[in-house]
Amino acid sequence: MVKVLSKKKSNILLYSYISFVALLAILVMHYLITNFTIRDYTLLLLFSILSAVSETFLIPLPKVGAVSVSFAITFSAILLTDPLTAAIITSLGILFRCPYVDGKGRVNVLNTPFYKTVFNISQYIINAGIAGVIYVNFHKIFRFGFEFYNPIAGTIALMTYLLFNSFFMAALMSIILEEKLTAAWRNYLLGFINIILVSLLGIVLAFSYDSYDIGGILLFFIPLLLARYTFKLYLDMRKNYFETMNVLVRAIEANDPYTSGHSLRVSIYSEAIAKQLGLPQNKIDMIKSAALLHDIGKIGVDKNILNKNGKLEKEEFDSIKAHPEIGATIISDMSYLSNLSDIIKHHHERNDGKGYPDGLSHNNIPLETSILIIADSFDAMTTDRPYRHALSLGDALNEVKVNAGTQFNPDIVDDAIIALRKAFNNLSE
Structure with missing residues (x-):
């Protein structure tokens, strides 16, 4: 009625x-x-x-x-x-x-x-x-x-x-x-x-x-x-560009249940951070696209490893760590998406140089990648995983703040926190 x-x-x-x-x-x-x-x-x-x-x-x-x-x-x-x-x-x-x-x-x-x-x-x-x-x-x-x-x-x-x-x-x-x-x-x-x-x-x-x-x-x-x-x-x-990306995202989600919705949320968070930083629209579009496809390399990882509930063996963890490079290789073969390959390849790097696959540090990590790193980590923290419950918004944002300079680019953390708070609340409504 x-x-x-x-x-x-x-x-x-x-x-x-x-x-x-x-x-x-x-x-x-x-x-x-x-x-x-x-x-x-x-x-x-x-x-x-x-x-x-x-x-x-x-x-x-x-x-x-x-x-x-x-x-x-x-x-x-x-x-x-x-x-x-x-x-x-x-x-x-x-x-x-x-x-x-x-x-x-x-x-x-x-x-x-x-x-x-x-x-x-x-x-x-x-x-x-x-x-x-x-x-x-x-x-x-x-x-x-x-x-x-x-x-x-x-x-x-x-x-x-x-x-x-x-x-x-x-x-x-x-x-x-x-x-x-x-x-x-x-x-x-x-x-x-x-x-x-x-x-x-x-x-x-x-x-x-x-x-x-x-x-x-x-x-x-x-x-x-x-x-x-x-x-x-x-x-x-x-x-056609966006339809291709949607097909690729569905392929990722079919291989890894956790990724269902993850890629879209990371894309939303990445866009919000990029806008908060005042980046031009072409950069924002590129970051959004890279965020949607950042886990495409998981297609090349064994499903049993991706879906394992217990602790991963070293060989299994190494297999998962290969997904950024696999993803970059897949994307680089597509001419109209090849500009995203470096962002995808390095989305697990750290500001202190202890990430993978290349151990890049602050000065060598492009801004677009730094944005994706924060967005990806934030969504992982605010999502339930087999081995832990999701963190609250406040706790997740505090983790981002605490890890500025080690895991995350300290130059953009403050703006990222503002953007992530707004974007998370909008998704929760």
Whole structure:
């Protein structure tokens, strides 16, 4: 009964929100019709067609829905036409699009829930309309740049569009997923760079029109779709990359029951530490991937040794100690994962040089490896093992602190403790 009431309450909130956005779109459209007139019906028709084509070939993205190069068309319309025309173009692009969605085939306005269509069209009218008004007014204030493109006004209009668009989508997902608005909005803000890059294509499109009229738009639209195709190839490659890692992780877990969940938790802890240290995203992604695969070498270790409950003999322990090198060898044979091999090989080194396989010490252990060493050890301490119970969070963090300089890199221990505490509590909720 509670779940039913919760779902009903969520639906009421969702439809109320969509109704609010639709009402706001009507008010914006009334303002645009009252204050602006369509100056060029040819551009209206052409841009509407190109927008619908671009929206048809959108690219699905995890967490943030999808992205398409249609924003280049919208931004170019904001620069070349008027706010009313720009709002109509972007809404018609949504209305007549026909993208392919996995599991659903081609979707269009006829087989899409009415409330989704209303929300999408409404928010795009608001985004493009208000951004267009911002551009027109700041273009009058700052007389700078070309007749059809004012960099200052364009930048302000772009930021306005992005903020409105990300907020409307984040609020929607916050209601649907029942998560905090700030967390949902953060996911959409991360996509700003990609959209800004697409807006640059819109500027180039405006230049093409200024130089070659309509022919310039049609000529440029082909490389615009090629840009979309290139981006799609990149996402497919990235998808295959993570699917390969998931297969490898499942192979590890099948060989060692303890490893089930361990690799994922170590990846989460490693990411948290890397973010706390302020590392760039490419480094964070590399550390996460290495953490997922750090125990892949256990595939080459006898199951009976891995699953033994009693004390290990020296030969058995030596066999287990070989798994970092086995893992590094496996990974090094995969060209797109080979950059992870050194991190995996040395995840059992120690800061004092007493680790294995190479006995590396502080100055010779890369930062990425030092992060993985702490994350791996912390998860081992906070997990039940056949020979002992898991340590409490406080005791495990104290062990990390006590072993700074011997087992762990002392330069990152304080930040690691902050990150591990937050990540552990989040996993425990």
